[in-house]
Structure formats: structure tokens, C-alpha cells
Amino acid sequence: MKARARERTTGRVSESTIKRLSLYYRTLAVIEASGQKTVSSRDLAFRERLTPAQVRKDFSVFGSFGTRGLGYPVGELKSRIARILGIDRTWNVAVFGAGKIGTALLAYWEFQHQGFLIKGLFDRDPRKIGARHGDLVVTDVAQLESEVARAGIEIVVIAVPAMAAQEIADRCVRSGIKAILNFAPVNLVLPDDVCLRTENMSMELEYLSYSRVNAGRAPRAVPGNDLP
Amino acid sequence: MKARARERTTGRVSESTIKRLSLYYRTLAVIEASGQKTVSSRDLAFRERLTPAQVRKDFSVFGSFGTRGLGYPVGELKSRIARILGIDRTWNVAVFGAGKIGTALLAYWEFQHQGFLIKGLFDRDPRKIGARHGDLVVTDVAQLESEVARAGIEIVVIAVPAMAAQEIADRCVRSGIKAILNFAPVNLVLPDDVCLRTENMSMELEYLSYSRVNAGRAPRAVPGNDLP
């Protein structure tokens, strides 16, 4: 293949590849900050505890970004990944639920998630409505439909109690929302064209529990080498 | 195989099976609360958006729990899963970082995670040390080693800034901790026998972003998340 970096329009890309792209992106930011200009699949693999072949395969799905004998140009690789992930733009986000989780997310956001702009914070509780969090004011969830439209919300974070989550999700979907990040411990039922991710801390804790109980054999991603 | 429910001691169990067990567990609690006494693989599969064969395969890894023609006894299945996951006991947990994320976790915990008991909350900031959160008092992180030992901490949650996370993790590991749930946006480097899970909200948001940009063909999530 002619080596001028070419982006390929690919058919099916696996979820795991996309998740790893996200990891690479974060690590590339660190590498870029350190001043390093190129990075090899071996280097990146070592940092992520993956194999170099995996790293190359992940990138090759989208085309040829690297230079044989040299590696990948850090800055360019990073911006290509940003483009693939769709984070070379901003997204308007609304958070539903101004309780502990909702407000903790706001704090988390401050120094992270540059491209995901929180444009709305909603709650049902009259005692919370009107409260300020940074430059956001808690809005009555009754105004969900009008505010989602007005603020051009594209992604919704659900941080309300389990009981209320399905109703909020339904109303968001009816307002045209197609991407939901759910923190409520409940299986939301949504149309197939809505992308839903459920953040599930129980699952992670239970996985830790499982692996402690079955401590003899721990699950390992062995770092792998192409050549020493 | 003789049909008396028998637990099998299995060799390699996939991570995805364990994650799904966690999902089944949560759903079984809902089913149990509804009074339903048996559940079929078809029923469970429908609720989790999986295939019935997948559900049966997951259970069969650990033995035969069901009754042909009838399904699985809800209560018994639930407690078997609890045993497999190691949540038929309690675990002593410490949280490092009493900032927004750490304290949000505490609130989240209240009505969840019954078996994971928070026995310590630590921070470095003198203004936070001594503050009460429910029946926990923020302890100086200087006492990490002594408190981990005294309270019999087995699982650690890291909710400190990225800068400080590796140091905390190292000290925990030196104190004998073998299971860490990390909320700091950094790749921790730890010995192979320490089980580490990193909760990564960026990854989920970026996945949503990706699937909106590539909206033509909707993404199917993996176990752990939403769809098969």
C-alpha cells in the first residue's frame, strides 16, 4: 500500500477496538506532553499492557498512520483518533439528577472531558431547583423537553434514583436524544437506535470480589513483544 | 450428568461470564422481589438482551442449577451466583480521597453494595481530616498502613487526583492489598497479582460520541454493558 497516511472508511469496527482507541488517546496526550514525537506500537502496547500486534491491528482498521521503521507520529495519531472517536468537536450534555452522583460528575468534569460540555443540570426536587453549581443552575425536570431542544442537548447523563430513570430516559428519547450514559442501577429499555451505556460500579466491585476469591489464577493480559 | 444441582470447580472462566453473572444477580433480585419463584433462560435472556443459550452456557460453567422443563429456582440461583462471585460474605473497603468523587461514592453506597462495607475514608487535606460522613470520619492518609491493617481492609477504592493515585496504590499494595478499584484517570502500574479495575468515564462518553458519529450502523455493546 502506498504509504501516504490514508484514512479508510471501514465497515464493522469492534467495540473493543473503540474502547482501546479511547485508552490510546489518553496515553497519547501524556506522551505528547512529555515532548516525545513518535511512538512505536511496542511502546504504546507496553503502557497499555497489550501486545504490539494488537495496537497495530487497531490502527490498521482505520488506515495506515505509521511509518515503517519509525513508528507513529504522536500528534497526528492523537488527532486522527480524536476524529475517529468524534471528539474533534464538542458535544452538548445534560445531567439529570443533582444529587450526590450528579454533582460529583460535575466536579469530575471540570478538569476532564474537555469536549463534553454540560449545558443543563436537572432535578425534580424543588429544594434543589435554582441552586448554582459553577455556572450551572439546577432546572426543574418539568422543562426537560423545552430545555433539551433549546440547548441543543445531544448526550444525556442519567444520575437519578433507579425508580425515576426509565421515565427520564423515555422523555429524553422522545425529545430526540440518541445517546445516554446511565448511572442508575437498572436495565433501561430503549429503542435500538439509541446508544446506551450503563456505568455499573457493582459489576466492578463484584469482579474484584470474584478475583480475590479465585485468587489462585488471576486473569492477566500479558504484555507481549514482537521482538525483545 | 446426574441432575442433582452440583457446583463444579472450573478452571478458566471468562471475564465476560463473570460480568454477566453480576448482571443476572441484580436482575434476579428484582425477580425475587416480584415473587416469581422460577425463571427460564429465555426470560432472563430477554431482560438482559442476551440469548437464552448464552444464559445457559454461563450457568453451566459452574454446574447444573436448573430443572429441565421448568427453569431455574430464583432464590437458589441467586445465592449460587452470590457464592461464585464471592459476595456471600462481606468485604472491608477503604476509600482514598474525600473529595467530590469519594464522598459521592459514599452516598451511592448507602442503598447499594450491601456486602461491601466502607471501613475507612482517607484524605491528605488537613481541612478534610476529621470531617464526618455518616458514621465515617476522614482519617489522615499518613495512617494508611496502620489503618488498613487495623480495620482489615481488603479492597481499596482510589478517588484521589491522578497525580497522587500511583503513590496511594503503591502504599496499599505494600500493605498487602490485592484488589483496587481506581477512579483516577491514570494507568496504574501494579504487580501482576493485584487485581485492578479502572472506572473510566471518558471511555464511555467517547464510545457514545463514536456511535453518534457513526450513527448509520448502531453499535452493539458487550456484556458488562448493554447488549450482546
Added chain:
DNA sequence: AATTGTGAAATTGTTCACAGCA
């Protein structure tokens, strides 16, 4: 000499399809 890009092989995970049992 170093390192990518990629078919082919190996491995892992999922679904099928049906025997066997309540």
C-alpha cells in the same frame, strides 16, 4: 536495523441444535 501493515493461524467466545429429563 527498526518497525509497520496484514494475511493466516490460533484462540476465545457465542449460538445452534438436539438429547435428556421433569
Added chain:
DNA sequence: TGCTGTGAACAATTTCACAATT
């Protein structure tokens, strides 16, 4: 009849290994 348990078929993902390129 209905539904589990499971080997065999199939599908997806990862790793290998090496030609191609700088």
C-alpha cells in the same frame, strides 16, 4: 410439552510471522 445442559458449528478477536518500507 417445555426447558435445561452441552458438544459441535460458527463467529469474533487476538496473536503470529513475515514481507514491505523507511
